[in-house]
Every structure is written in structure tokens, then in C-alpha cells.
Amino acid sequence: MPVQPQSGTALLSALRKGGYVIYFRHTSTDFSRDDSRSRSDDDCDNQRPLTDRGREEARQIGAAFKELNIPVEKVLASPRCRTLETAVLAFGRAEQSPDVRGGPTRPDDTGRYAALRKLLSTPVAPGGNLVISSHGNPFYATAGAPYLAEGEAAVVRPLGKDFEIVARVKHDAWRAQAQ
Secondary structure (H helix, E strand, O other): OOEOOOOHHHHHHHHHHEOOEEEEEOOOEOOOOOOOOOOOOOOHHHOOOEOHHHHHHHHHHHHHHHHOOOOEEEEEEOOOHHHHHHHHHHHOOOEEOHHHOOOOOOOOOOOOOHHHHHHHHOOOOEOOEEEEEEOHHHHHHHHOOOOOOOOOEEEEEEOOOOEEEEEEEOOOOOHHHHO
16 A cells, blocks of 8 residues: 555644544453454453453543544444444444454455455545444455554545555554644
8 A cells, every 4th residue: 555654733634624544453452362262243251352451542542532623423343342342432332344354364365355445445525534443454454564553543545446544543642643
């Protein structure tokens, strides 16, 4: 993807106008647990959960968006518990979407994340932004290296048939954009 980096007040001004996709990897999780015994997306007891720190990170993201007046039109989340919880704690709502669901990809499965690629490429109406709360694998498979850290967001400008990443913002760096 072509990269047109933005930061600080330029990024904040652009986001306030809307038209972007903001793709978050879920916030901090407990890596001593994994999803191997999970029977379904609703089986939260057998998935890698958010930590208390991850829950606080999500709340801080949401508070920063409110303080910075970044408009959020729609929030999509992978159906896994940690991504839904991140979205709800940060933005108060989330619509489950299989199009942004995580999971590993195989080299021979080129269409695995076609729906996500379409979401990242489809223009968003001015005045609002689309937020996606998902996992590291889908974004890496769609946009390439480096992986997003937990709680990190990629700010994406949809270009119709493609997209470009204009910024990457760590969970604790949103307020710094105003300075």
C-alpha cells in the first residue's frame, strides 16, 4: 500500500472530517490462555480474554475519541469476545461482522480476507469514520508488515479499489495527536 503518513493536528483534522476506516487490534490480552478449546465465538470462557489493563486501554481510547471530537459512524467487530469487548468498552457499541473475523491465513487461500479488503477500500461518507475492532492476523494478511500491537490502530484512507495507511496510533497516543 502507498503510505502517506499523517500525525498530530493534521491527522486529527482529517479524522474530524471523517471518511476513514480506523482498524484496531483488540487491546491487551492474557497470553497464558488461548482459543484452542473454544467451541464458538460466544464461548468466552475458552478464549484469550482482555486483561484489566486491556479493559482500561479500551476505555481510554473511547475517552480520547470523545475529547478529540473524532466522529464514529459505525463500529464493526470480529465476533470473538476480546474484540467485541474492546469495541463496546471504547465506543459503547459494536456490530458483529464475520468480514473482520480473525484467524490464520494460508498462502493458498488468497480470498480469505477479501471482505475485509473491500471494507478497507470502500469510501466512508464524510462526517463519520468506520471503526473496526479485530485481530492482528487479518490486518497483517491484508496490509502487510508490521503487525499491529495490541490496542494499536491503523488509520486507513479508502481509495475505492485499494486503500492506503496514513497513520498508526498506539492505544495511549491518541491524545498526543492534539499537540
